[in-house]
Amino acid sequence: MKIAIVGGGGREHALAWKIKQSPLCDNLFCLPGNAGTAEIATNIDISAEDLDGVVGFCKEKAIDLVAIGPENPLADGIVDRLSEVGIKAFGPSKKAAQLEASKSFTKDFLKKYNIPTAEYETFTSFEDAKAYIEKKGAPIVVKADGLAAGKGVTVAKTKEEAIKALKSIFIEKRFGEAGNRVVIEEFLEGEEASFLVFSDGENILPMIAAQDHKPIYNNDEGPNTGGMGSYAPAPIVDENLKQYIIDNIMKKAIDGMKKEEAPYKGVLYAGLMIKDKKPYVLEFNCRFGDPETQAILPLLKSDIVQIMLATIEGNLNKYSLSWKEGYAVGVVLASGGYPLSYEKGKPIIGLDKIVELDDVIVFHAGTKLKDGQILTNGGRVLNVVGMDKDFRTAQEKAYNAIKFIHFDRMHYRTDIGNKAYKYL
Ligand SMILES: Nc1ncnc2c1ncn2[C@@H]1O[C@H](COP(=O)(O)OP(=O)(O)O)[C@@H](O)[C@H]1O
Numbered sequence: 305m306k307i308a309i310v311g312g313g314g315r316e317h318a319l320a321w322k323i324k325q326s327p328l329c330d331n332l333f334c335l336p337g338n339a340g341t342a343e344i345a346t347n348i349d350i351s352a353e354d355l356d357g358v359v360g361f362c363k364e365k366a367i368d369l370v371a372i373g374p375e376n377p378l379a380d381g382i383v384d385r386l387s388e389v390g391i392k393a394f395g396p397s398k399k400a401a402q403l404e405a406s407k408s409f410t411k412d413f414l415k416k417y418n419i420p421t422a423e424y425e426t427f428t429s430f431e432d433a434k435a436y437i438e439k440k441g442a443p444i445v446v447k448a449d450g451l452a453a454g455k456g457v458t459v460a461k462t463k464e465e466a467i468k469a470l471k472s473i474f475i476e477k478r479f480g481e482a483g484n485r486v487v488i489e490e491f492l493e494g495e496e497a498s499f500l501v502f503s504d505g506e507n508i509l510p511m512i513a514a515q516d517h518k519p520i521y522n523n524d525e526g527p528n529t530g531g532m533g534s535y536a537p538a539p540i541v542d543e544n545l546k547q548y549i550i551d552n553i554m555k556k557a558i559d560g561m562k563k564e565e566a567p568y569k570g571v572l573y574a575g576l577m578i579k580d581k582k583p584y585v586l587e588f589n590c591r592f593g594d595p596e597t598q599a600i601l602p603l604l605k606s607d608i609v610q611i612m613l614a615t616i617e618g619n620l621n622k623y624s625l626s627w628k629e630g631y632a633v634g635v636v637l638a639s640g641g642y643p644l645s646y647e648k649g650k651p652i653i654g655l656d657k658i659v660e661l662d663d664v665i666v667f668h669a670g671t672k673l674k675d676g677q678i679l680t681n682g683g684r685v686l687n688v689v690g691m692d693k694d695f696r697t698a699q700e701k702a703y704n705a706i707k708f709i710h711f712d713r714m715h716y717r718t719d720i721g722n723k724a725y726k727y728l
């Protein structure tokens with residue numbers, strides 16, 4: 305089969321790495337890909353957000369299967385567009401992608417189908433929202449309704465902070481149309497986990513639970529980023545909790561979307577807050593997580609292409625997922641200045657040394673190849689993943705490998721995975 309991956313981050317390199325191992329994959333393209341995908345696939349210089357470009361390329365090359373990484377093209381209807389021209393596309397339709405693209409849609413959906421989530425109200429006016437915050441007090445969480453590249457949520461410790469967030473959304477229009485509505489919700493104290501399933505609209509196949517690390521510094525301090533590291537399986541989700549999440553969240557969501565006449569196909573990702581051993585949905589994402597995917601896929605034994613085809617064809621019930629024993633811990637190496645402004649184009653050295661290490665994979669995120677040299681090309685540059693049957697050894701393998709890698713002003717968290725120890 306000819307397969308194309310849309311996107312160019314760490315998640316897409318992990319997808320390319322996994323898809324490439326399938327006996328069903330003859331030819332692999334990445335649109336646009338990065339220096340890592342260039343080693344295993346053909347990069348095509350078309351942006352993930354250029355729907356005409358993506359559809360045109362896939363038609364011209366008679367691509368058999370397209371896997372979409374990021375949320376924006378999904379929310380813009382890339383799967384509908386590809387399906388219309390007879391190309392199999394892995395991911396939800398535009399209608400189903402609302403589960404990520406509109407937080408107010410999702411909160412109403414969760415309430416309607418009795419899926420556990422924080423109490424909330426939705427507002428379209430600054431004055432009404434402000435009055436609600438005055439009434440409820442802090443801590444409180446303010447969320448822009450639409451896609452905001454992970455920057456639309458403020459967990460406010462004071463009323464003043466919440467009102468400031470509200471002003472930036474409604475009055476300063478920081479997120480444009482994505483801020484036409486605001487969800488204000490109850491603050492939930494607890495620990496987060498990411499739970500992803502494959503779904504064909506009816507059946508689900510759960511993946512192993514993972515945990516992301518959003519803040520830039522150790523101990524979850526500093527501003528949020530796209531994610532500074534991840535590990536899987538996350539032992540906070542034990543067998544009981546896993547079954548509860550499957551029955552009370554994931555299955556209910558898939559059944560609900562079917563009832564809403566927006567059957568959900570692809571990967572459904574629940575961002576959960578675990579409070580007193582009970583999970584609450586903070587949000588859904590309509591795609592693989594980045595950086596969770598970089599820790600999940602190295603442990604997946606099953607053929608991902610077969611699973612992707614089954615989600616599209618609606619026969620996921622014929623398959624199961626099998627997993628390698630042990631853990632994967634992935635650490636993100638970021639550019640100096642990230643998550644604020646950062647420089648690009650710094651040479652990366654030491655990647656050749658990693659190839660010789662056992663149980664270590666480096667997934668590229670913001671990298672590019674220029675005149676045979678690999679340069680930094682984004683805020684998150686590399687994901688270094690260590691694997692082992694023992695959690696601590698997996699973590700050590702990742703951090704030992706990082707010692708070989710260097711680029712100017714490279715920085716990373718040194719505590720990725722530490723949260724797991726209390727459950728091991
Ligand atoms: N109700 C809540 N209580 C506590 N923290 C929350 C709540 N909702 C969101 N958060 C925090 O804010 C982060 C971002 O919120 P989320 O809904 O996942 O939006 P997005 O990923 O689109 O920015 C979460 O990962 C979590 O840390």
Ligand SMILES: [Mg+2]
Nearest residue numbers: 454575586587
């Ligand atoms: Mg989130």
